[in-house]
Amino acid sequence: MRVITQSKWAKQAAFTLVEMVMVILILGIIVVGVSSFVIFGTRIFVESSAVDQVLSQSRFGVERMTREIRSALPNSTRLLTAADGSYQCIEFVPVTASTSYVNAPIAPAATSNILSAIVINQTILAGQWATIYPLTASEIYNPTGSTAKRFLISNVSTSGDQVDLTFGASIRFTEASPLKRLYLTAQPVSYCVENQPNGTSDLTRYANYGYQNSQPAPTAMANRVIMAQNIINSLLIEPAIILTPSSLVTNAIVHIEPRFSVNGESFKYQHQVQVINVP
Incomplete structure (x- = not known):
């Protein structure tokens, strides 16, 4: 039977400097590859979460606006656009x-x-x-x-x-x-697209401010609630809201066309809401 001494074991367990450098290089390549994969996956998750949040907000705001306008009193819709393009407001009586x-x-x-x-x-x-x-x-x-x-x-x-x-x-x-x-x-309700300091616009809802002879600007209304954000319409060139008034034979039509931006990309809604002209 062959007996191996402790020094012999130590000699067999040792490794050279070249082997150690090779192991470090291989581990470094593996770490870089794994970290790149993790960073890429994290970036995709963050961007998709941001897109999903903007989509959810925009759907909620446009859908809520659509449903309320659809139940408006005949001939009560009126649209106000600021001369400087800083806001647009559609007002109606629910x-x-x-x-x-x-x-x-x-x-x-x-x-x-x-x-x-x-x-x-x-x-x-x-x-x-x-x-x-x-x-x-x-x-x-x-x-x-x-x-x-x-x-x-x-x-x-x-x-x-x-x-x-x-x-x-x-x-x-x-x-x-x-x-x-x-x-x-009830009291009138207004939906406004208002420019913000960051260069985008918010879709906001106003209520409980009372009946007023002339359509009020956002600064004259109360109970402001933000319904959606990140709207990028240039309101004088690309209005977010267009009103086709009613006539004796046609209903009023509200065109809702906000353009939203997220992660450098944009998408636009194109909704048409009829306000029944049956007084």
Whole structure:
């Protein structure tokens, strides 16, 4: 039997300088390759996350805007574009409920503080506005005197299949609706595309700022909520919102065309929303 001494084991376990350098070089190449792969994968993840975030925001903002405009009061949409192209705002009056009236004070009949309508499943509340036969934005946003198209409801009472709306004073509506339509509305809502200091624009929503005769600028409205960011439209050259007004035979059409930017690339929405012209 052959016996190997400790010194013999030590001699066999040793390695040369050349071998050590080769191992270091091989490990270095492996580390560089693995790190490049990890960095590349991380970059792809970060960029895809940024794209997904912008896509999610843009879808939510455009979809929310589309749904609200679709339920706007007929002839209530109006568009304001700043002369310097710093913002665009589309304003409309949201319909909370609609029904048919049974008895209503309508000119030239005498004034009254009560309107009777058919009960519906939708809730009618004090603080909403009753609107009959709205034909122009001026009639909707700027009612005058005791004879107008829109009045604030002060009390609601229901009896059987009839609901009585009480107003704070004796009033009468300017015109009767051919089909006796009655719209119950809330305060106006505005969606604005506003330029930001970083060179992009935000899609913002404003509400609860009240009815105003002239369409207000963003600085005159309250309850600002950002719906989407990274819009890059040059608003005077490539408007993000275009309004085709209604006529006697056509509905109003709101064209929603914001262009979004992310990671040096851009994509554009092209939505058309009809506002039914059935007062």
